[in-house]
Amino acid sequence: MSNKQFTEQEINPLNSLDEWEEAVVERYPEPDVTAKSKEEYRNYSDPARDTVREFYRLNHTYQTYDFVQEKKADYLRFNKKEMPVWQAFDFLNQLVDDSDPDTDLDQFQHLLQTSETIRQDGHPDWMVLTGLMHDMGKVLCLFGEPQWAVVGDTFPVGCGYSDKVVYPEYFKDNPDYNDPRFNTQLGVYEKGCGLRNVHMSWGHDEYVYQMMKDHLPEEGLYMLRFHSFYAWHREGEFDYLLDDHDREMLKWVKLFNPYDLYSKTPVPPDWKALKPYYEDLVAKYLPDTIKF
Numbered sequence: 047m048s049n050k051q052f053t054e055q056e057i058n059p060l061n062s063l064d065e066w067e068e069a070v071v072e073r074y075p076e077p078d079v080t081a082k083s084k085e086e087y088r089n090y091s092d093p094a095r096d097t098v099r100e101f102y103r104l105n106h107t108y109q110t111y112d113f114v115q116e117k118k119a120d121y122l123r124f125n126k127k128e129m130p131v132w133q134a135f136d137f138l139n140q141l142v143d144d145s146d147p148d149t150d151l152d153q154f155q156h157l158l159q160t161s162e163t164i165r166q167d168g169h170p171d172w173m174v175l176t177g178l179m180h181d182m183g184k185v186l187c188l189f190g191e192p193q194w195a196v197v198g199d200t201f202p203v204g205c206g207y208s209d210k211v212v213y214p215e216y217f218k219d220n221p222d223y224n225d226p227r228f229n230t231q232l233g234v235y236e237k238g239c240g241l242r243n244v245h246m247s248w249g250h251d252e253y254v255y256q257m258m259k260d261h262l263p264e265e266g267l268y269m270l271r272f273h274s275f276y277a278w279h280r281e282g283e284f285d286y287l288l289d290d291h292d293r294e295m296l297k298w299v300k301l302f303n304p305y306d307l308y309s310k311t312p313v314p315p316d317w318k319a320l321k322p323y324y325e326d327l328v329a330k331y332l333p334d335t336i337k338f
């Protein structure tokens with residue numbers, strides 16, 4: 047049971063949530079960017095690296111199997127708030143963080159840029175909507191969740207860790223590391239059981255998947271649920287947990303990832319012009335209100 051009270055430093059180790067995503071882009075740079083812009087990515091000051099490192103230390107230490115069960119039992123009741131979809135974007139945008147002057151995009155801009163880039167490439171409309179919704183789970187922060195229980199690379203809990211998850215050394219501080227129920231390769235799972243039977247570390251991916259699971263096709267749901275599972279979709283780890291359906295869906299998760307990481311555009315999309323399209327899109331697939 048997690049009666050532990052976290053300090054402000056433990057709740058918000060990052061200056062903003064975007065710091066995590068910037069660190070992911072640094073780890074997985076866009077293949078065709080020039081050497082010069084790669085160099086710019088490396089110009090992070092050491093303090094920024096330290097906050098990301100501290101973020102992962104907390105994430106790896108406290109995301110236990112029991113922690114995940116508690117968060118699911120709480121949030122998957124969806125009894126916290128209910129609001130019209132378009133109001134939900136305003137709610138999410140309360141996350142905008144003015145302590146970080148380099149982060150000029152609000153959450154909605156990131157969602158819109160992701161969805162617009164998907165649309166420009168001619169993908170189906172449900173994938174455009176997936177792009178628009180994919181980070182809605184970050185509202186967890188607004189319910190008081192620590193940053194490390196909202197963002198960060200996700201990983202299976204209840205079984206052995208992978209050293210392909212960034213900063214794997216911090217898993218030694220997780221109580222599950224020494225728990226014989228959890229510290230074998232398969233832990234509580236059966237070989238080939240499929241990711242649907244695996245509990246992932248808690249965060250915005252699982253939460254938005256559960257929010258959207260009756261409204262998007264399976265491929266879009268995989269994009270939502272596993273978009274931060276880099277150890278799987280970028281590193282090919284945890285094959286022994288997968289079933290054939292996961293292997294089939296992996297290509298969709300991989301298709302989505304570059305739109306999330308590399309769709310930041312210097313000129314923001316013209317929301318006024320795009321609004322009618324998105325209003326129709328949301329009305330086509332989603333109910334009138336979203337429950338949190």
Ligand SMILES: [Fe+2]
Binds near residue numbers: 180181250273274
């Ligand atoms: Fe995300």
Ligand SMILES: [Fe+2]
Binds near residue numbers: 156180181306
């Ligand atoms: Fe994102």
